[in-house]
Amino acid sequence: MPSLANIAKVRVCSICTKKIEGDATxxxxxxxxxxxxxxxxxxxxxxxxxxxxxxxxxxxxxxxGGCRKQVLECTEEASSxxxxxxxxxxxxxxxxxxxxxxxxxxxxxxxxxxxxGAPVFKSIHCSIWPLYxxxxxxxxxxxxxxxxxxxxxxxxxxxxxxxNSFLEGFLCKIGMLETEGLLVYNKWEDEFVTFKVxxxxxxxxxxxxxxxxxxxxxxxxxxxxxCFHPGVRLAIRGNVRVxxxxxxxxxxxxxxxxxxxxxxxxxSGTDVFGVxxxxxxxxxxxxxxxxxxxxxxxxxxxxxxxxxxxxxDSKNKDLAFFIDADTQRTINAKLQAIAVPHDMERKPRSLxxxxxxKATEMQHFLLYFGxxxxxGILDDDHFHHLAFLTTGLWIFLKNEISxxxxxxxxxxxxxxxxxxxPLYGERSETINVHSITHLEEQVKCLxxxxxxxxxxxxxxxxxxxxxxxxxx
Numbered sequence: 001m002p003s004l005a006n007i008a009k010v011r012v013c014s015i016c017t018k019k020i021e022g023d024a025t026x027x028x029x030x031x032x033x034x035x036x037x038x039x040x041x042x043x044x045x046x047x048x049x050x051x052x053x054x055x056x057x058x059x060x061x062x063x064x065g066g067c068r069k070q071v072l073e074c075t076e077e078a079s080s081x082x083x084x085x086x087x088x089x090x091x092x093x094x095x096x097x098x099x100x101x102x103x104x105x106x107x108x109x110x111x112x113x114x115x116x117g118a119p120v121f122k123s124i125h126c127s128i129w130p131l132y133x134x135x136x137x138x139x140x141x142x143x144x145x146x147x148x149x150x151x152x153x154x155x156x157x158x159x160x161x162x163x164n165s166f167l168e169g170f171l172c173k174i175g176m177l178e179t180e181g182l183l184v185y186n187k188w189e190d191e192f193v194t195f196k197v198x199x200x201x202x203x204x205x206x207x208x209x210x211x212x213x214x215x216x217x218x219x220x221x222x223x224x225x226x227c228f229h230p231g232v233r234l235a236i237r238g239n240v241r242v243x244x245x246x247x248x249x250x251x252x253x254x255x256x257x258x259x260x261x262x263x264x265x266x267x268s269g270t271d272v273f274g275v276x277x278x279x280x281x282x283x284x285x286x287x288x289x290x291x292x293x294x295x296x297x298x299x300x301x302x303x304x305x306x307x308x309x310x311x312x313d314s315k316n317k318d319l320a321f322f323i324d325a326d327t328q329r330t331i332n333a334k335l336q337a338i339a340v341p342h343d344m345e346r347k348p349r350s351l352x353x354x355x356x357x358k359a360t361e362m363q364h365f366l367l368y369f370g371x372x373x374x375x376g377i378l379d380d381d382h383f384h385h386l387a388f389l390t391t392g393l394w395i396f397l398k399n400e401i402s403x404x405x406x407x408x409x410x411x412x413x414x415x416x417x418x419x420x421x422p423l424y425g426e427r428s429e430t431i432n433v434h435s436i437t438h439l440e441e442q443v444k445c446l447x448x449x450x451x452x453x454x455x456x457x458x459x460x461x462x463x464x465x466x467x468x469x470x471x472x
Contacts, residue, residue, distance in 0.1 A: 041157020066137030410440030
């Protein structure tokens with residue numbers, strides 16, 4: 001744990017959320033600072049180098065193994081996808097790094113970061129936005145453990161963070177470590193080794209990605225960060241935008257184009273294809289390749305929960321997919337009678353609590369319980385449609401995915417998305433359903449979906465919240 005003496009606390013303006021330096025009487029934009037109060041927003045910056053050094057020293061042999069694999073395999077195309085290091089984003093970056101440097105004794109580390117908002121107290125509307133980091137060269141079994149996921153920053157306040165202010169200090173350190181490196185003593189060889197670091201990817205839900213990369217939300221024009229699908233606004237109450245299935249009609253965004261759009265938006269003061277401003281992260285990461293769709297939010301808490309909620313909702317009692325109350329009670333009895341294996345931490349809950357189901361409960365239902373329970377209850381069209389989602393997800397989550405399996409899963413998922421509107425209506429074509437069409441390319445880029453999900457970071461947020469004991 002970092003020493004308190006090395007933790008920097010930065011107060012931010014209550015009007016524009018920009019930094020107030022030290023004892024300054026006004027913020028960077030000239031707003032008066034006022035006296036400190038409980039309602040103030042602020043963020044803390046934790047030291048990066050000591051925490052990184054500690055993780056490297058504790059896992060030196062495994063990290064060296066990951067670095068050796070990086071050097072040996074970066075020029076080889078993956079025959080299958082087993083980890084995030086098999087993805088094209090990782091291989092292409094290190095192919096360039098090692099060919100340019102020519103120094104195969106220098107070790108390089110790739111970092112994954114994540115942030116998300118979470119309410120702290122019920123009595124006041126304040127939230128925290130912790131910033132986490134993990135090292136991808138660690139074995140996957142150890143990479144996402146609590147002790148190897150580092151807390152390197154934390155925003156607290158009523159308003160959402162001003163990302164360029166919040167990340168400025170952290171990214172300056174990343175820039176220094178990317179060029180100069182971190183010196184670590186190798187006790188096995190009795191020598192010092194330099195580790196250079198690189199930001200590989202960022203894991204967030206959709207609102208978090210829009211905040212970090214200064215992009216429009218999914219209910220705005222060009223709300224998809226992966227392609228140029230503009231979406232269609234429905235003529236109903238509220239701002240509802242859907243993304244009708246369009247196959248390969250719309251071009252994919254590239255890192256170069258996204259950066260140009262961000263710079264143009266910054267200069268013009270108006271959004272360009274959904275990009276509102278230039279985010280400091282554009283200088284350190286490949287966007288959109290490095291900000292993938294998180295399957296936990298997209299499928300488990302998104303599309304999967306939407307479908308199950310729809311088929312048990314009495315508002316849909318006149319529709320073909322609706323399951324009546326008596327049948328629901330039968331399903332609930334079977335669900336709660338299931339004796340789950342010891343490694344499933346949550347027992348199945350009844351469908352009446354569907355909106356409160358955690359992501360792990362939804363994953364277990366989709367992958368294990370759902371199809372056997374709903375066979376013969378859902379009509380054939382809706383049952384086979386749900387089977388598409390289950391089968392595609394199961395392939396995307398395998399420990400090893402062959403290229404043939406990946407192509408099959410991509411075709412299955414595209415069929416699922418194409419049939420969404422005919423089976424559930426145009427309102428069902430949400431950004432989450434649209435995002436599923438991008439998962440095949442995402443696996444090619446970053447490996448199986450479990451290697452870059454928000455599960456570990458959501459657990460870390462819950463762990464961090466246990467440290468809050470009061471409002472002071």
